Amino acid sequence: MRTKQQNKNNNRGGAPIKIIPLGGLKEIGKNMTVLEYRDEILIIDCGLSFPDDDMFGIDMVIPDFDYLIQNRKKIKGMVITHGHEDHIGAIPYLLKELNVPIYGTRFPLGLIENKLKEHGLKGRLHPIKAGQKFRLGVFEVETIRITHSIADSICLCINTPAGRIFHTGDFKIDYTPVDGETLDFARLAELGSKGVLLMMADSTNATRKGYTESERVVGRTLEGIFRRSQTRIIIATFSSNVHRLQKIIDIAVLCKRKVAVSGRSMVNVVELAQQLGYIKIPANVLVDINKIRSIPDKELVIITTGSQGEPMSALARMATSEHKAVKIKKGDMVILSSTPVPGNEKTVSNVVNRLFEKGAEVIYSDIADTHVSGHACQEELKLMHSLIRPQFFMPVHGEYRHLKRHAEIAQSLGMPENRIFILENGDELDVNRRQAKIVKGVADAEGVMVDGLGVGDVGNIVLRDRRLLSESGLIIVVAAIDRANNRVSSGPDIISRGFVYVRENEKLIDEACDLAADILERCCRKNVRDWNAMKTAVRDGLKTFIYNKTMRSPVILPIFLEV
Amino acid sequence: MRTKQQNKNNNRGGAPIKIIPLGGLKEIGKNMTVLEYRDEILIIDCGLSFPDDDMFGIDMVIPDFDYLIQNRKKIKGMVITHGHEDHIGAIPYLLKELNVPIYGTRFPLGLIENKLKEHGLKGRLHPIKAGQKFRLGVFEVETIRITHSIADSICLCINTPAGRIFHTGDFKIDYTPVDGETLDFARLAELGSKGVLLMMADSTNATRKGYTESERVVGRTLEGIFRRSQTRIIIATFSSNVHRLQKIIDIAVLCKRKVAVSGRSMVNVVELAQQLGYIKIPANVLVDINKIRSIPDKELVIITTGSQGEPMSALARMATSEHKAVKIKKGDMVILSSTPVPGNEKTVSNVVNRLFEKGAEVIYSDIADTHVSGHACQEELKLMHSLIRPQFFMPVHGEYRHLKRHAEIAQSLGMPENRIFILENGDELDVNRRQAKIVKGVADAEGVMVDGLGVGDVGNIVLRDRRLLSESGLIIVVAAIDRANNRVSSGPDIISRGFVYVRENEKLIDEACDLAADILERCCRKNVRDWNAMKTAVRDGLKTFIYNKTMRSPVILPIFLEV
Known part of the structure; x- marks a missing residue:
């Protein structure tokens, strides 16, 4: 596809680092990025996306791994920014093809380990700490603490012979995170001063003005509700948000309530997070969900899955009287500590209506600040750009309208349009110290549909x-x-x-x-x-x-x- | 189902007026209410609802007419509050069973007439004016001007031997409507003072705090965008909102732009509204959509359907390059003057992304105030309750959570809980001057699914x-x-x-x-x-x-x- 002339141009300024996104562009989900320098490859993340409405019967969509399989010998390893499904969900499917060593902080690695077990796989998992530096072939990887809606998130600065590549991962700027692990502004600014060749940055909330509020806001709202309530409290949230789980547990303890946990993923995450020390629960606070009958209503909190109205989730089963241990009754207080992911609005309101009909009081994000986003809004993005001040910029993680808006934000800060590159999955960005250019369609990158055990056999x-x-x-x-x-x-x-x-x-x-x-x-x-x-x-x-x-x-x- | 004792109780205070909602409760859509006094029936509205995601292949859902067919001899007529599909969409299906005379203001009646023509039907349509009183059997119907997102909306006060029944229809309180037809506060207050037995009121926005803004706000936003723009403007909105269409045309004229109209329903409505005088367009402003090539971009506005991302709509066809007359090009300004109806978020963002990819600038309600709701928020509901001060209250038009919240609003204003009745479709509320009570399941009221020509043959x-x-x-x-x-x-x-x-x-x-x-x-x-x-x-x-x-x-x- 490339002409000699192009190659020649690229060589002015040295051999380029190539960036090939295999997912996450013009879509929400299945984030995966390949960095390639000469004959060495580093992979960032390996996520899944959830099927569109017109993908009948499809369980999930994963990236196309063909490019990696063809270049298997070049692969030095994969680095994980955090443990959300859209960043780790496709790992078992990759590992069935290629046994890539995986580097990540302890919490996402714990989630990956559980996931691999379910698939009967064992990965080569290498725990790292935020702030740590390590080398994978030609790539010097530096991890930097960042704040997001899941514990132990990092962003990455990857030093290559072509220059520094900075990848934000998913992030928001939370000055007061629940775990006290604030993001490392000093190091970000220092990297900016040293010079960053290319920044890839999260665009999910690029169309939203202002700032995303701190996770603490949710804590305050919940504390207010807990303090006023004289009844049983059932609270649904994302199981992966262990900071919020910790906050709920802290408030429960403060209000002298016991805590029961319902829903498979919630039970698993609470167990894992406790083991790894990400959640701390005092003795005698946790009770078995099947033994809640002995606890007075006003001394009980049930933490459950189902905040997206998922039909088989614990909360949905409570709403339809199919939950074995929890029967909703008049006076129960149900809190949805979440907002519906686009596409889930109707399933969520179905569950809310059924809970109301059973006599529960239901509080959701329309009514009170029971949720905040995990992604940076426009002012936070401006801050990140101002700290990193990259030579080139590539917005990632978002639909086209998000990428476009993020590009406009960069321009509004003075970056020339010709230094900003909106790619499609499968395109390649060649960057060296002098220039950057897009090579179209280097890798197959249409999503691969997974239906049951079949990967890619449904088209x-x-x-x-x-x-x-x-x-x-x-x-x-x-x-x-x-x-x-x-x-x-x-x-x-x-x-x-x-x-x-x-x-x-x-x-x-x-x-x-x-x-x-x-x-x-x-x-x-x-x-x-x-x-x-x-x-x-x-x-x-x-x-x-x-x-x-x-x-x-x-x-x-x-x-x-x-x- | 009813015992002698109940009948006896009801007779204290005189024969009751019976209210039987056949649709619109615990759901958004297919609004239809039956009023029955002894052997006379009056019907209010006859709407459709759009199918849920799990109703594969279903085109629409209509009310079950069995109760009316069984009681056909009692029916005196139907009164229409306004011309939205969820209030008139099922009329052709009713008229195939029962040739009920229909009373309504001119604009909804025009829409109904078009609809009946498509079905090869001719109805007995009786035009009335807002403010007019007329008698249908025992029912003295008074119509009162109300503000909503469609022209010529009315609310109804129906005088029966049992007492006055007040039905708001769909409404918001707009002090500055585009057509200057403000709602008749004086008459509402007068009716309140005379004494209203039962109020039924729109609950669609009962979970939203504050006020819905005036339609004028949208006008101001659009005027700002039009004045700044030096390119072609394409604006998608609900065809039924003729006030907004008028405003767009007014601003176009102000900015010296011609107007072209695209999409079947938009063309039909503009034609009808012009005929009936609801839209006024100066000569030489309208241009044929197939002749826009001769107009310079900065002198053109295209008004189009597709504000909900509907796959076959004009805007969606523009986004996918399938529109014959309009090819989107770099610099085009596309305005979505709407918000996605719950469930349509993804189709709307697909269209937005495609338009962006084609180089258009897209403005939608997340970005600017390009839309306001047509329904009353909490403070407006409080005003309506305070004007009408009914003896009994029945929240209508909404999912259970909306009805519940509306009931709580009434309580917050001092109405005792035992005077508020949340019914299900098919229940009957018996009301006389002394008391009101629910009789469960009087009529079959599960929705009837329409698939092609088949009505009710898909279950x-x-x-x-x-x-x-x-x-x-x-x-x-x-x-x-x-x-x-x-x-x-x-x-x-x-x-x-x-x-x-x-x-x-x-x-x-x-x-x-x-x-x-x-x-x-x-x-x-x-x-x-x-x-x-x-x-x-x-x-x-x-x-x-x-x-x-x-x-x-x-x-x-x-x-x-x-x-």
Whole structure:
């Protein structure tokens, strides 16, 4: 794809460092970035994304690993910025292909270890500390403490022969984080002064004005609610936000309440975070969710999953009376310490409505400050740009509108437009001390869909079929045909699924069956021998008939057996 | 359902007026209310709702008309509060069953007339004016001007022998409406002083604090954008909001721009509103959308449908380069004068991203005040309650959380809890001067699903099939069986749709086919004659095999032909 001239240009200023995002651009999710210098590769993160509404039956989408498989020998390792699913969720699928050594802080590494266990895998996991420096081949990796909605987040400064590459990871600027681990402004400023060649920075909230509030705000809101309440409190939040879990536990202790935990991921995270020391729970505070009956309502807090209204989550099961241990009753106080991720608004309000109907008081982020975002708004982004002052800038982690707005923010701070690069997944940015340029489409980077155990075996045609089936169902016309005598020896029969109530539409189905029989008979009389032609005749005839009668277009599937 | 005792109680204070909501409670949409006094019925509105995500292939949901069909002789007429789809959309379906005379102001009546024409129907439409009083049987209907996001909205005070019933319709309190038609505070206060027995009031925004801003705010924002812009402007909004259309046209004229209109419903509404005098457009301002090429960019505004990101709408077609007359180009200014209805967030941001990618500047409600709601927030609801001061109160139009919050607002103003009634669709509220009580489940009121020409022929089983088909597709096992000799004479063959790419999974399909053949042969050997037993054996065998291999559960459909 590249011409000699381009190569020559790039060589002015030395061999370039190549940045190849395999995910996270023009989308929310599956963040993964490849850094390549000559014949060495470093990977940052390996996340999944959740399926769109039109990806019927798909469990998750992961990056395409082909580029890495083709260049497996170059790979020196992977560094993890933090433990959210959109940064670590695809690791088991990568490790099935390539046993890449993984470097990360202890909390995300603990989450990865659990995840690998579920897949029957063992990774080469190397714990590091925020602030630590280490070398992977040509890459000198420096990790710097950053604040985000999950414990133990870092950003990365990667020193390469081409220059310093700075990657923010996901971040917000929280001056008063719950764990006291403030971000290292001094080091960020120092790196900025030394000179950063390229910055990649989180764009998730780039369209939002102002600042994201500190996690402490949520603590204050919750404390107010807890202090006023004389009833049982059930609080749903993201299991990965251990700072918030710690805060909830602290307030529970303050208000002399016991804490029970519900939902598989919540139980797992609380256990892991306790083991690793990220959550501290005094003795005799935790109670088994199955033994809450002995605790008076006003002395109990239940922390649960389901803050996104997920249908099988613990909170959803409470709302539909399917939860074994927790029956919602009049007076219960339910707090959703979250906001709906775009696309989840309806499932969340379904759960809220059901809880209200059961007599619970429900408090959610529309009503009180029960949640803050984990991502930097515009003023925070400006601060990060002002500290790092990179030579080149590449907005990452966001839909196009977020990347675009982030680019505009950089421009508003004085960065020339020609130093800002909005890439697509699979593009390559070649950067050296003199210049940067995009090479289009270097790697395959369309998302790979995971459905059950199948990775990549569901594609657009299968999805199109699922969509068609979902819209108007299916009509099967089956017949046995005696080829020797060229006659229909059995059938045609019509079987339908997802089309109409058959019992109430017998006439329609009978007429369709008669029509199919007529068409088949005509084909036999005309001595049509090509089965595809017969199938097309039946399909077209029925399609028109059904559409005229119902204005629907079910999938019509003629199946003929030769006997 | 009702006991003699209850009837006796009701008779203290005279015969009750019965209120039976057929839609609009515990849901957003399909608003329809029945008022019944002895053997006379008055209907308020007849709306549709849009399908939930799990209603595969469903076009819309309408109220169940059975109660009205059973009581057809009692019906005196229907009164329409305003012309939004959730208040008039189901009228054609009702009129196919019952030719009810319809009373409404001119604008909604014009919309209804267009709608009926599309269905090949002619209704008995009676135009009325805001402020007018008329009698339908025992019901003395008084219409009162109210402000909402569509022209010519009214609220209703219905005088019955049991007392005055007040229905707000949909409303907000806009002191400065674009058309100058302010709501009639004096009359509302007068009715309050005379004594209102029961108020039904819009709860859509009951969970929102404060006030909804005036439509004028949008005008100011748009004027600012128009004045600054030196490029083509494309603005998407709700076609029914003729006030906003008027404002856009006024600003266009002010800024010396021509106006083109795109999208079927937008063209229809502009035409109707012009005919009826609700929109005034100076001569030589409107240009044909197909002739915009002759107009310089900075002298053109295109008003379009698609503010909800609807995939087939004009704006979506512009975003995907499928619009014949409008090609988006760098510098175009696109304004979304709307907010996404819950559930549409993702489709809207898809369209926004595509427009950005084409180089357009996109302004939407996150960025500027390009939209205001049409519904009353908490402080406006308090004002309405304070004016009407009803004896009994029934919150309507909203999910349970909205109804609940609205009830709490009424309580906060001093209304005793036992005078507030939250009903479900199909319940009946019996009210007389002394008391009110709920009779549960008087009418069938589950929504009726419309799919193409079919009304009510798709139910839960059909939807379940569509869902199952959409999740993992379908495997059909077909075989011809010679019953006389009890052997498989042809097949089994396997056909799949929406399951996996067959070419890349031949081995899996072949193995499944072999397994089905084994099972069938075993059945024949054992002389199993019951076809259902054979089908079950094949289905169960394949189900386990497929699940173990793929962790998926496609629909498995064995079809056997006797030959």
